[in-house]
Amino acid sequence: xxxxxxxxxxxxxxxxxxxxxxxxxxxxxxxxxxxxxxxxxxxxxxxxxxxxxxxxxxxxxxxxxxxxxxxxxxxxxxxxxxxxxxxxxxxxxxxxxxxxxxxxxxxxxxxxxxxxxxxxxxxxxxxxxxxxxxxxxxxxxxxxxxxxxxxxxxxxxxxxxxxxxxxxxxxxxxxxxxxxxxxxxxxxxxxxxxxxxxxxxxxxxxxxxxxxx
Numbered sequence: 001x002x003x004x005x006x007x008x009x010x011x012x013x014x015x016x017x018x019x020x021x022x023x024x025x026x027x028x029x030x031x032x033x034x035x036x037x038x039x040x041x042x043x044x045x046x047x048x049x050x051x052x053x054x055x056x057x058x059x060x061x062x063x064x065x066x067x068x069x070x071x072x073x074x075x076x077x078x079x080x081x082x083x084x085x086x087x088x089x090x091x092x093x094x095x096x097x098x099x100x101x102x103x104x105x106x107x108x109x110x111x112x113x114x115x116x117x118x119x120x121x122x123x124x125x126x127x128x129x130x131x132x133x134x135x136x137x138x139x140x141x142x143x144x145x146x147x148x149x150x151x152x153x154x155x156x157x158x159x160x161x162x163x164x165x166x167x168x169x170x171x172x173x174x175x176x177x178x179x180x181x182x183x184x185x186x187x188x189x190x191x192x193x194x195x196x197x198x199x200x201x202x203x204x205x206x207x208x209x210x211x212x213x
Contacts, residue, residue, distance in 0.1 A: 007127040007128045007129070008125050008126070008127050008129075009082055009083050011125060011127055012060070012083065012086070013083055013085050013086070016083075016085055016086060016089065017085075021061065023063075033197060034063065035067065036195055036196065036197060037120055037121070037156070037197070037201075038063070038064050038067035038068075038120070039067070039195075040154075040156075040192060040195050040201050041064060041118040041120050041154055041201070042067070042068065042071070042073065043154075043192075043203070044116055044118060044152055044153070044154040044203050045075075045115070045116045045151070045152070047209070048115075051074055051075060051076060052075055052076070052115040052116055052151070053075070053076040053078075053112075053113075053114045053115045053116075054075045054076065054077050054078070054114060054115065054116050054117070054118065055078050055079070055080055055114040055116070055117045055118070055148065055149075056077065056078070056079045056080070056118055056120070057080050057117050057118065057119045057122065057145060057153075058080070058081055058082070058119055058120065058121065058122045059079030059080060059081050059086070059087075059090055059099065060081065060086050060090065060121075061086065061089055061090050061093055062077075062079045062090040062093060062094045062097055062099070064118065064120065065077050065079070065094055065097060077097055078097065078098045078099070078100065078114070079094075079097055079098070079099040079100070080099070080100040080101070080102070080104075080111075081099065081100075081101060082101070082102070082103050083101075084101055087099050087100075087101035104141070104144045104145065104148075105140060105141065105144060108144065108147065108148060111148055112148075113148055113149065113150055114148055114149050114150070115149065115150055115151045115152075116149060116151055116152050116153065116154075117145050117148060117149045117152075117153040117154075118153065118154050118155075119141075119142070119145065119153065119154065119155035119156075120154075120155075120156060121156065122141070122155060123137075123138050123141075123155055123156065123157045123170055124156060124157060124158050124169060124170060124199060125168055125169055125170065126168065126169065126170040127168055131170070131172070134170050134172075135172055135176070135177075135180065138155075138157075138170075138172075138180070139180050139184050142155060142181075142184065142185060142204075143184050143185065146184075146185050146186075146204075149206070150206060151205065151206055151207075152203065152204055152205040152206060152209075153185075153204050154201055154202060154203050154204070155201070155202055156199050156200065156201040156202070157170050157171070157172050157177065157199060157200055157202075158170055158171045158198060158199050158200075159171065159193055159198050159199050159200050160172060160173055160174055161174075161193070162198055174191060174200065177191075177200075177202070178191065181202060181204055185204050186204050186205060186206060188204070188205040188206070188207060188208050188209065189202055189203060189204045189205065190202070190203040190209075
């Protein structure tokens with residue numbers, strides 16, 4: 001089953017080959033929806049008042065770095081992508097950004113620890129994976145990523161509160177998703193479906209996040 005997640009990677013590599021740059025290179029509809037997603041991902045650590053170390057997991061072309069720069073947000077930014085094609089393209093666009101290329105399910109040796117990890121678009125498509133296998137993949141991958149972060153991570157999935165679902169997208173049951181997060185990562189989490197797209201973003205924190213923080 002697990003080798004099937006490479007079908008997801010190959011899908012995005014075809015998008016990169018076809019489009020080369022922009023939101024469509026990572027199979028997003030347009031730049032407007034991409035900017036919304038980047039803003040939501042930034043929300044994971046927007047409360048921080050100190051410079052934090054952030055890993056863009058599945059970084060694609062590192063467009064999240066462009067968004068943070070445009071917003072004047074200064075972070076110690078690194079990227080990671082399983083695809084050599086995307087890693088090379090990200091390095092070409094951002095020569096000053098460390099971009100790792102590896103599958104953390106094979107091991108995380110050599111990777112540092114980050115304050116926050118964002119996983120944008122990693123779990124929205126399932127391609128040939130069955131829903132149960134996709135949930136297993138989500139749990140395995142987020143658990144591996146959780147071991148690399150000290151404060152929190154964010155990831156998104158397609159919403160299950162929709163009238164129509166795609167056979168190639170991942171629309172997990174929200175109760176099952178909440179249980180998976182609680183049992184495998186942390187009980188300190190937020191489910192966000194308030195930003196106008198047909199998806200849900202999960203903020204997971206190592207410690208309780210109060211209004212004051």
